[in-house]
Amino acid sequence: MSSGTTQVSKTSIPIPNDFKNVKVLRVLDARTNVVQEDIGIRAKNIADHPISEYYYTVPAAIDDHVASVSAFLRQDAKSSLTVEKASFDSEREVQLYKVIFDQPLHPDDDIRLGIHISYTHVLKPLPTKIPQVARQLLVYSGNVFLYSPYPTDEMKTTLQVPTAQIISFTGGDGIVQQKGNKLVYGPFNNIESNAFQELKCHFESTGPLITVTDLERDLQVSHWGNNLAVEEHYTVRNDGAELDDNFNRVRYMMSSQVHSATNMLKELSFEFPAGASNAYFRDEIGNVSTSHFRNERGRSVLEIKPRYPIFGGWNYNWYHGYNVDLRSFLRYQKSSGEYILNVNLVDNAKNMIVDHARVRIVLPEGVTDVQVHAPMDLDSIEHTKHFTNFDSTGRYQINLDKKNVVYAHQKxxxxxxGNGG
Incomplete structure (x- = not known):
């Protein structure tokens, strides 16, 4: 009788050896909760035929943390390039990404590429628990080299952290130097494909690691009132180092002068569109008076203070909303009789990780031929109905869903x- 175990065959995805990286410059920016990687590549077509695709690979364990990947030509006038998430190589356990050129690259010609990647949840507190009034230390682990399927003639990697207080670092085989808050690895020469050497940095980082575990945005369009009503529900967690003992209110009050050097979250600031009005801010208990709303030239600002400081591992949830003139977001095309609404998937995502964003857009009753166009991949788009007291057939509602959202998705x-009501 069979033991019941099933052997799963692994697949190796062949990548043509069409390129050589002549020079690679990498900059890793770990100054905020979302780590950014900027890669400048000068690649040469070493094949005997024109090439239209350049492959970039990410180890599976790291790919789970990749929130966005974009590419562009590093010419005088930068132009965006299409990036596709290609096959998964289960034998080597790497995810393949494919950069597609607008024009084929001829043999022996060079191309200058830029690749930008945003990573979430790659910074970890070490130690994981600290006293209430203490400086936070984080650790970042990565690769000294570009994990590329192509060999590289010359490469340099720079890691940037919040301050010059770097406790320790590894990697580079001695070819590394600290310059203030930067570590410069290399230059290295004649690097083989798929090269890996662990880069680890232990450094001081004041301030919280803000993760929005759940974000719900409700946007309601009113032709009749020429109004866009926005309400956002936030659940926030501080992913920084946790307290090693119970919270002490007296110690908190007596240490106010050094709070900025710790990882506690005491206040938040949100930008709304210019001319926003009727702003409000409420949590589970009710209206929060420790908030300030003001209209400025070109924007509106809501500053809020939670009812308690949010230390590492602590959570807080609330909702806020406002109204704004619909004409700033909606245009009408007379020729086609079509309305076009432009609203961001998320707002205020800078330096935040949004684990899960749900966006609901409610359109006027009676609309037809509703189309959604997004500049990024969404996990789901659902068309449904929204009923209020005075609706007969219900208003048209669009539900957008996306996980692992960062500032790059604030588009x-x-x-x-057609036929807006």
């Missing part, structure tokens, strides 16, 4: 429809 979603 306009375009919704179009």
């Amino acid at each position: 306009p979603i375009q919704v179009s429809w």
